[in-house]
Amino acid sequence: MKTLNILxxxxxxxxxxxxxxxxxxxxxNHKIIEANxxxxxxxxxxxxxxxxxxxxxxxxxxxINGIEFLGILKNDDTLKYIPTIILTTSNNQKxxxxxxxxxxxxxxxxxxxxxxxxAKIEKLLAYWSINELIKA
Amino acid sequence: xxxxxxxxxxxxxxREKNARKAAEKILEEKSRELYFTSQxxxxxxxxxxxxxxxxxxxxxxxxxxxxxxGNILKFNEAATKLFGYDIDREEVKIAxxxxxxxxxYAVDCFNNLQTTGFFxxxxxxxxxxxxxxxxxxVNGSVVFDKNNKPIAAQGIVRDITEERASAERLIESENRxxxxxLNLDSGIVLEDENRNIVLTNNKFCELFKINAQPADLHxxxxxxxxxxxxxxxxxxxxxxxxxxxxxDAKELVIGDELEMIDGTILExxxxxxxxxxxxxxxxxxxxxxxxxxxxxxxLEAQKQKYYSIIANMxxxxxxxxxxxxxxxxxxxxxxxxxxxEEELLGKRGGEIFPVEGGSEIISIExxxxxxxxxxxxxxxxxxxxxxxxxxxxxxxxxxxxxxNVVGSIGVHLDITELKALELQKEKLLxxxxxxxxxxxxxxxxxSHDLKSPLRSIDAxxxxxxxxxxxxxxxxxxxxxxxxxxxxxxxxxLISDVLEYSSVGxxxxxxxxxxxxxxxxxxxxxxxxxxHITVKALNQLPVITGDATKLQQLFQNLISNAVKFIDKExxxxxxxxxxxxxxxxxxxxxxxxxxxxxxxxxxxxxxHALNKSKDSTGIGLSIVKKIVDLHEGQIWLxxxxxxxxxxxxxxxx
Numbered sequence: 121m122k123t124l125n126i127l128x129x130x131x132x133x134x135x136x137x138x139x140x141x142x143x144x145x146x147x148x149n150h151k152i153i154e155a156n157x158x159x160x161x162x163x164x165x166x167x168x169x170x171x172x173x174x175x176x177x178x179x180x181x182x183x184i185n186g187i188e189f190l191g192i193l194k195n196d197d198t199l200k201y202i203p204t205i206i207l208t209t210s211n212n213q214k215x216x217x218x219x220x221x222x223x224x225x226x227x228x229x230x231x232x233x234x235x236x237x238x239a240k241i242e243k244l245l246a247y248w249s250i251n252e253l254i255k256a
Numbered sequence: 257x258x259x260x261x262x263x264x265x266x267x268x269x270x271r272e273k274n275a276r277k278a279a280e281k282i283l284e285e286k287s288r289e290l291y292f293t294s295q296x297x298x299x300x301x302x303x304x305x306x307x308x309x310x311x312x313x314x315x316x317x318x319x320x321x322x323x324x325x326g327n328i329l330k331f332n333e334a335a336t337k338l339f340g341y342d343i344d345r346e347e348v349k350i351a352x353x354x355x356x357x358x359x360x361y362a363v364d365c366f367n368n369l370q371t372t373g374f375f376x377x378x379x380x381x382x383x384x385x386x387x388x389x390x391x392x393x394v395n396g397s398v399v400f401d402k403n404n405k406p407i408a409a410q411g412i413v414r415d416i417t418e419e420r421a422s423a424e425r426l427i428e429s430e431n432r433x434x435x436x437x438l439n440l441d442s443g444i445v446l447e448d449e450n451r452n453i454v455l456t457n458n459k460f461c462e463l464f465k466i467n468a469q470p471a472d473l474h475x476x477x478x479x480x481x482x483x484x485x486x487x488x489x490x491x492x493x494x495x496x497x498x499x500x501x502x503x504d505a506k507e508l509v510i511g512d513e514l515e516m517i518d519g520t521i522l523e524x525x526x527x528x529x530x531x532x533x534x535x536x537x538x539x540x541x542x543x544x545x546x547x548x549x550x551x552x553x554x555l556e557a558q559k560q561k562y563y564s565i566i567a568n569m570x571x572x573x574x575x576x577x578x579x580x581x582x583x584x585x586x587x588x589x590x591x592x593x594x595x596x597e598e599e600l601l602g603k604r605g606g607e608i609f610p611v612e613g614g615s616e617i618i619s620i621e622x623x624x625x626x627x628x629x630x631x632x633x634x635x636x637x638x639x640x641x642x643x644x645x646x647x648x649x650x651x652x653x654x655x656x657x658x659x660n661v662v663g664s665i666g667v668h669l670d671i672t673e674l675k676a677l678e679l680q681k682e683k684l685l686x687x688x689x690x691x692x693x694x695x696x697x698x699x700x701x702x703s704h705d706l707k708s709p710l711r712s713i714d715a716x717x718x719x720x721x722x723x724x725x726x727x728x729x730x731x732x733x734x735x736x737x738x739x740x741x742x743x744x745x746x747x748x749l750i751s752d753v754l755e756y757s758s759v760g761x762x763x764x765x766x767x768x769x770x771x772x773x774x775x776x777x778x779x780x781x782x783x784x785x786x787h788i789t790v791k792a793l794n795q796l797p798v799i800t801g802d803a804t805k806l807q808q809l810f811q812n813l814i815s816n817a818v819k820f821i822d823k824e825x826x827x828x829x830x831x832x833x834x835x836x837x838x839x840x841x842x843x844x845x846x847x848x849x850x851x852x853x854x855x856x857x858x859x860x861x862x863h864a865l866n867k868s869k870d871s872t873g874i875g876l877s878i879v880k881k882i883v884d885l886h887e888g889q890i891w892l893x894x895x896x897x898x899x900x901x902x903x904x905x906x907x908x
Contacts, residue, residue: 134712141719180704209704209711232711232747233740234718 122249124150127172129161129189130207131181138234139176142241150245158184162192165199172202174225174248179208179215187215190222201254205244318392318413321399326350329408338392338415340385355381355389365396369409373398379416391420438470443542446529451478451503454537463522463542464488490515502526506538513545521546572647572668575654578661580604580622592647592670594640605666609637611644625653625664634671646675696758703754710743710750717743752874759805759881769803771796771810775830778811788818788826796832797839799906801886806906809882810843812875813902817845820900838888838905849896859890879904 130136136154143150153172155161158181165171175193179186186206194200203225208215211229219227228244231237318335322328328348331341341348354362358380369375374397381389396411437444443460447453456470464485466473473481482499486492495514502509509526516522523545529536566573572589576582582600590596593609600608606618621631632650639645651666717739721728728736775792784790799806810830817828823846833840850858859880883890888905 132708132712134715135708138715180701209707210700212700215700230711232707232714232744234711234715237711237715 125172127153127175129155130178131156142238157181158189173253175204176207194223321410322350323408353382391417445540446537447478448537488516521549574666577663580606610635611638612636628653645672699754699757703750706750714743756874756878770798790828793831805882812879813843820847822848840905842903844901846899850894
């Protein structure tokens with residue numbers, strides 16, 4: 121199992137806590153880079169020598185929202201190769217279509233119950249741990 | 257005898273001798289004279305007889321001489337030609353020449369000849385040698401010898417076949433003409449200078465109700481007759497007055513109209529007939545034109561009717577020729593456009609009124625009309641006052657009686673108000689669409705924003721539980737459990753509200769939906785306990801609709817049915833019926849049933865009958881909304897404790 125560098129773009133503090141707590145409770149060694157919004161994330165991604173392996177992206181964010189951010193990402197010749205998984209509450213059909221149209225590696229709905237969340241994240245990370253990824 | 261005596265005697269003798277000589281000489285002279293005279297006479301006779309001979313031989317008419325037994329003695333050239341016989345070579349009897357029907361007449365004639373010595377103007381038919389029948393005119397007389405004894409008969413025969421034929425033709429055509437006049441469809445009266453009837457016909461008697469034969473009217477006085485007939489007319493004195501006026505003028509009058517008291521309308525013409533300088537009388541003709549007039553009257557009435565419709569209708573009417581030049585407008589169009597008829601006549605409508613490309617529309621549409629198409633179109637126009645108006649124009653080609661397009665007639669309706677409403681509607685629709693979209697977005701965002709805190713609370717509660725394992729007492733744990741249940745309920749409520757608000761949108765997703773596939777998908781998605789069977793009685797149809805929403809419809813109803821089954825063996829049966837335009841579905845369960853008083857209420861939002869953990873009261877409202885979207889209806893039959901059947905229809 122690979123150790124992943126995960127860029128979590130999420131404005132909700134508790135959501136960030138949830139992911140951190142999930143990884144530690146699952147005793148995984150993935151490294152989490154936090155960005156509170158799209159702008160911050162872009163700044164982080166500017167340093168192309170330390171690019172994340174995958175990006176977990178929330179859609180409803182202030183300033184640059186998730187879909188806008190996704191667009192910027194996919195227009196970048198380097199960044200477009202980073203698998204981006206949407207992690208959102210929105211089951212809006214329009215959002216789903218739009219995201220897959222622009223190009224996402226997955227679309228995961230945040231469940232209400234924390235246990236369900238843990239289960240989903242475990243599977244998600246397990247899946248990406250066994251994937252071959254393009255290293256920058 | 258004395259010398260004297262002798263001398264006397266001798267002198268007397270000499271005298272006598274001389275006298276005799278003189279007489280002889282005279283005689284001789286006379287006799288010579290006589291001789292010459294007789295010679296002359298003889299010559300003259302010869303001349304005359306040869307002259308006569310020539311006359312007979314050469315006269316144009318045939319000359320025939322017969323003996324008293326009827327044998328032909330002599331034919332001149334014309335006779336030979338007429339009869340075809342050469343009497344020098346064959347013997348011909350006159351009897352042979354007579355036409356058999358005229359034989360008795362010939363015999364009578366011959367007898368007449370014998371008694372009186374001649375006959376005249378005998379017309380009869382004869383046979384020629386070639387058996388042709390000819391009409392001849394004969395004048396004949398008896399030939400006597402010097403003792404006054406009849407020895408032969410001679411006749412001049414004239415061929416009158418042609419004459420006779422043309423006379424017959426003339427009679428025939430006269431007959432025809434008189435029959436024609438007699439039976440003419442117009443009544444006629446021909447009167448002479450003294451206004452006496454010369455000729456009239458049946459139709460005249462009929463029209464003037466005269467109970468007599470036309471021939472009986474001959475010679476009657478027209479003035480008296482008119483005095484008697486005037487009662488037939490609505491204006492008797494006028495009838496007489498006009499008649500005498502015409503008679504005084506003696507000039508051609510055409511087309512006078514007379515109205516009779518029985519409603520008949522007569523057309524009267526008057527014609528002096530003159531041949532050369534000579535007056536041949538005056539011809540009155542009377543024609544019954546009642547039908548024609550009433551026809552024309554009703555035509556006139558119709559025309560008047562349509563004219564007033566056109567004049568008074570609230571539609572603008574414009575007639576143009578093939579060059580789009582205005583020929584006629586009605587009052588309404590004048591009001592609509594602000595122009596008077598005089599200002600528009602001869603102008604091109606397509607150039608005066610339109611704005612914003614209207615001229616092109618008009619010329620395109622005009623072309624279509626020339627091809628005989630009717631059409632209607634809208635244009636934006638400028639009135640004389642400069643107002644912008646919208647007109648709906650419905651045009652049709654105008655034909656002449658030969659079927660050629662000579663222009664078109666356009667009916668104009670001012671639809672400005674309508675157009676304004678339409679534009680307003682379009683704007684509103686756009687706005688509505690936008691606000692719908694916004695609302696949809698809003699609902700999603702709100703639901704996201706509402707759900708996020710719930711998720712956070714849930715995470716925090718679960719961490720509290722986790723971090724305080726073994727420390728928390730039963731009650732606290734139970735309360736945490738209640739918090740979690742409440743959170744779930746809240747989450748469900750938000751989801752349902754979002755779903756309900758989404759049902760009305762995106763209705764354009766129409767597709768063929770195989771309900772069998774959908775049903776088998778549903779049975780795997782839905783939680784169905786062991787003791788409950790859900791089945792479709794028949795193969796379900798394929799219908800057109802929104803796949804997601806149809807699934808939601810069935811899902812909500814089936815899960816409802818499953819949810820409220822209280823029996824040990826649960827049964828949910830799905831069936832359908834093919835109605836004409838719709839399918840009628842039924843979903844029947846043997847659950848707890850629904851009291852009649854709630855049957856209407858349950859489809860209203862937030863009317864959950866059983867407040868429970870997994871019931872928000874929105875499910876059936878969504879169902880109703882989806883059925884509405886598919887132009888159907890939903891209702892139910894239920895008996896408490898026995899079961900419920902939901903029925904709904906979906907348009908095919």
